[in-house]
Amino acid sequence: MADLASRITKPADETPVNDAPAAAGEASTGNNGAEDNVEDDGVQRGLIETSYEVEVKLADLQADKDSPLHSGISSFDELGLSRQILDGLLAVNFKKPSKIQARALPLMLSDPPTNMIAQSQSGTGKTAAFVLTVLSRVDFSKPTQPQALLLAPSRELARQIQGVIQTIGRFVDNLIVEAAIPGGISRETGVQSAVVVGTPGTVMDLIRRRQFNVSQLKVLVIDEADNMLDQQGLGDQCLRVKNLLPRTIQILLFSATFPDKVLNYARKFAPNANEIKLRHQELTVKGISQMYMDCPDEAQKYDILCKLYGLMTIGSSVIFVKTRESANEIQRRMEADGHKVSVLHGAHEGQNRDALLDDFRMGRSKVLITTNVLARGIDVSSVSMVINYDIPMKMMRGREEPDMETYLHRIGRTGRFGRVGVSISFVYDRKSFEALSQIADFYGIDLVQLSPDDWDATEQKVQDVIKSSRARPDYAPNVMDKKD
Numbered sequence: 001m002a003d004l005a006s007r008i009t010k011p012a013d014e015t016p017v018n019d020a021p022a023a024a025g026e027a028s029t030g031n032n033g034a035e036d037n038v039e040d041d042g043v044q045r046g047l048i049e050t051s052y053e054v055e056v057k058l059a060d061l062q063a064d065k066d067s068p069l070h071s072g073i074s075s076f077d078e079l080g081l082s083r084q085i086l087d088g089l090l091a092v093n094f095k096k097p098s099k100i101q102a103r104a105l106p107l108m109l110s111d112p113p114t115n116m117i118a119q120s121q122s123g124t125g126k127t128a129a130f131v132l133t134v135l136s137r138v139d140f141s142k143p144t145q146p147q148a149l150l151l152a153p154s155r156e157l158a159r160q161i162q163g164v165i166q167t168i169g170r171f172v173d174n175l176i177v178e179a180a181i182p183g184g185i186s187r188e189t190g191v192q193s194a195v196v197v198g199t200p201g202t203v204m205d206l207i208r209r210r211q212f213n214v215s216q217l218k219v220l221v222i223d224e225a226d227n228m229l230d231q232q233g234l235g236d237q238c239l240r241v242k243n244l245l246p247r248t249i250q251i252l253l254f255s256a257t258f259p260d261k262v263l264n265y266a267r268k269f270a271p272n273a274n275e276i277k278l279r280h281q282e283l284t285v286k287g288i289s290q291m292y293m294d295c296p297d298e299a300q301k302y303d304i305l306c307k308l309y310g311l312m313t314i315g316s317s318v319i320f321v322k323t324r325e326s327a328n329e330i331q332r333r334m335e336a337d338g339h340k341v342s343v344l345h346g347a348h349e350g351q352n353r354d355a356l357l358d359d360f361r362m363g364r365s366k367v368l369i370t371t372n373v374l375a376r377g378i379d380v381s382s383v384s385m386v387i388n389y390d391i392p393m394k395m396m397r398g399r400e401e402p403d404m405e406t407y408l409h410r411i412g413r414t415g416r417f418g419r420v421g422v423s424i425s426f427v428y429d430r431k432s433f434e435a436l437s438q439i440a441d442f443y444g445i446d447l448v449q450l451s452p453d454d455w456d457a458t459e460q461k462v463q464d465v466i467k468s469s470r471a472r473p474d475y476a477p478n479v480m481d482k483k484d
């Protein structure tokens, strides 16, 4: 414990030291897809005017500092988007571009098309940035000719992106978007749309079976690109797909995280790309108050989870666990104890997964237990609490290490686009405690400690955040400043 990050303040005598038994983790790569993620609730959310400095590397000399491309953009009208697209943005109440949209869109829309590697915090509007580019590049006079391919790591995220394209593109004539996920494309007709969103395995299958004509594709978008290009995960499949596409295709890689190792590979995958990136200390979102619960031992994690149930249902909550088995087991016990919870993981059938996530989006279920399959990209604005029942870990060179990226993506399911949220990470032994310390140190976070022994204080700390309408600086001292 000597090198405990000073970020977590915990009295040494309270730290239990029995290590957790290793369990098999679920791959964060569901192979398979939801809809109304673009909200139209009539409220213009506070735009994230962060003061972080993004590093912009310009591949195109025309796009230098003096170019109008670099000037601040206060309205979507300034981007040269079509009337139909602007009407779509108006309909979903997107009044101003977020920073990533303002920075990335001029670079992605310029001609000749240039590749892009773009990083921005969770919930800051990366989806609309690439969706607007896709809608602007496709020639809708050829509605069934595939022209844009978007890849995502899970069925749920692919369906969500499909929904965003359909929503923002609602006034675009002849827009057809299909989801290349298991069960998504008719075997008889094959792909019959200009825009295809899918998971890499299904896309590869369709191409091999000659059911997806990729010869006229102009844009390839890879969302959650660091995860998708990772050689230990979906990297091979994505590379195989790319190798079958036209050489001139514009490649757009997006994620909230780009570890150096993957970034180097991404630069080869998308040569000469413009880059928008962040330092890792700039990656956490101000609206998310990051807390940790100091559990006496592993068995009591469950009891503490049940005690938190009332707080979880003020809004909606996602509980992340390591394995499918423990997800099932926690659901079984919580239901037996009278709590209403649902569970979604990769072992469920595709359509069942769709129905479960739809129920959660619509508020019909409020507490969702899941694995890393939903850690990335899923946008449900009502989520006010994320619980890391297990600290995310990954195998590196044969050793288990804290999974910095997955931590950030998991907690990013709350605090979407200027909203507030709480994340509570459970620690109970030396290993989980040190793992969380390393994560806190890496991102420069000051985690707020919650104690199971002082439940009134715990409730107060959580409620103060999730019942407030906006992020309060004193509850998020850990993250970068925001200028409104």
Ligand SMILES: Nc1ncnc2c1ncn2[C@@H]1O[C@H](COP(=O)(O)OP(=O)(O)OP(=O)(O)O)[C@@H](O)[C@H]1O
Residues within 6 Å of the ligand: 037, 038, 039, 045, 093, 094, 095, 096, 097, 098, 101, 120, 121, 122, 123, 124, 125, 126, 127, 128, 255, 256, 376, 377, 378, 379, 381, 412, 413, 416, 417
């Ligand atoms: N310009 C805008 N104005 C208002 N709301 C917006 C704007 N752009 C995006 N949003 C909303 O912000 C929310 C988060 O956007 P999005 O899902 O694209 O985040 P993201 O950056 O892709 O996050 P993640 O890294 O978690 O995938 C969505 O609900 C979206 O509708």
